[in-house]
Amino acid sequence: MALISEHIEGDTRERILEVAERLFRLIGYQKTTVGDIAKELRMSPANVYRFFESKKAIHQAVARGLMGEVELEAQRIVAKPGPVKERFRELLTTVHRMNTERYVGDNKLHEMVEIAMQEDWAVCVNHMECIAGVVGQMIAQGVASGEFEAPDLQLAALCACTAMMRFFHPQMIAQCATKPGPTIDQMIDFVIAGLSPRH
Amino acid sequence: MALISEHIEGDTRERILEVAERLFRLIGYQKTTVGDIAKELRMSPANVYRFFESKKAIHQAVARGLMGEVELEAQRIVAKPGPVKERFRELLTTVHRMNTERYVGDNKLHEMVEIAMQEDWAVCVNHMECIAGVVGQMIAQGVASGEFEAPDLQLAALCACTAMMRFFHPQMIAQCATKPGPTIDQMIDFVIAGLSPRH
Structure with a gap:
């Protein structure tokens, strides 16, 4: 019972x-x-x-759910086999695509994001740390395969995520969509160049 | 007369x-x-x-003045002699410092920035293009001296500026100040790595 x-x-x-x-x-x-x-x-x-x-508690749980889906998909990409650089690109593109679907455009979830960012930073910071952790795991795989070079994995992951801010951060995705800048593929090339070994 | x-x-x-x-x-x-x-x-x-x-015209002129000071200082750094990497770091650090002084913190100019970003994107886009142009000139100097490698200068400059968004964009400077992330020096190292030659 x-x-x-x-x-x-x-x-x-x-x-x-x-x-x-x-x-x-x-x-x-x-x-x-x-x-x-x-x-x-x-x-x-x-x-x-x-x-x-409270309504705030519902808001937090909905936000956690939405962010959790992105985290799960990111973890799935890290766990599957295949060349690191390809999966690294897939990982960064997926985070961008899922954040865009979730928080940008016609649907009104961007309002929720703005409130989360004003009132509920812990939820957002936890999510960003989770994504940075997954990016770090991927970079570690690249270091192991010789595709990447990164003396400090955590720092490399933070820099890679920071470099992708235009494509990850909901407010920046919305704000930059019509502004001059690199495509996401060009930006990922740049990040990969920053992680590539220099002999 | x-x-x-x-x-x-x-x-x-x-x-x-x-x-x-x-x-x-x-x-x-x-x-x-x-x-x-x-x-x-x-x-x-x-x-x-x-x-x-109108008040809007005054706002535009004040914004142009503030941004113009940053542009002038950036151009001064590009024009002076010395190793490229050092001046590249000085350039990115100066844009960050001047934007922080101008738009973040106790003074109320951040309100002006928000309005410029909502209503007056042309002024902001011109400024971003000017800064990207100066960053591109600096990268070109690095390519000439053999310190950098960049087949497409304009793209390299756009990627470098995009990677620095956390430290250049007034709203991101304010929002990220207390959030986990790389220091500006660590981020500049990452950008320099992305521009460095791979033999």
């Missing part, structure tokens, strides 16, 4: 997050109320509050 | 811009009115409007 009820509770939590994400996308984070989310789920706001103490 | 009156007119223009910049710094762009600027100069608002058709 305990297991079943835990299962149902987890299920309800997931459903709240799904509906919240959909409403945030559709009408924006600010305009969505806990009441809207409850109504959509045909439950009482009080029931939503049993799972999340 | 014509020369004298032109001189006086130019002088008045300069004085309006000086006062406007001081007020923008002190009380912010939004809160400063053309009336405030006129009062400070002991002239009528109508006289200010003889020189600038």
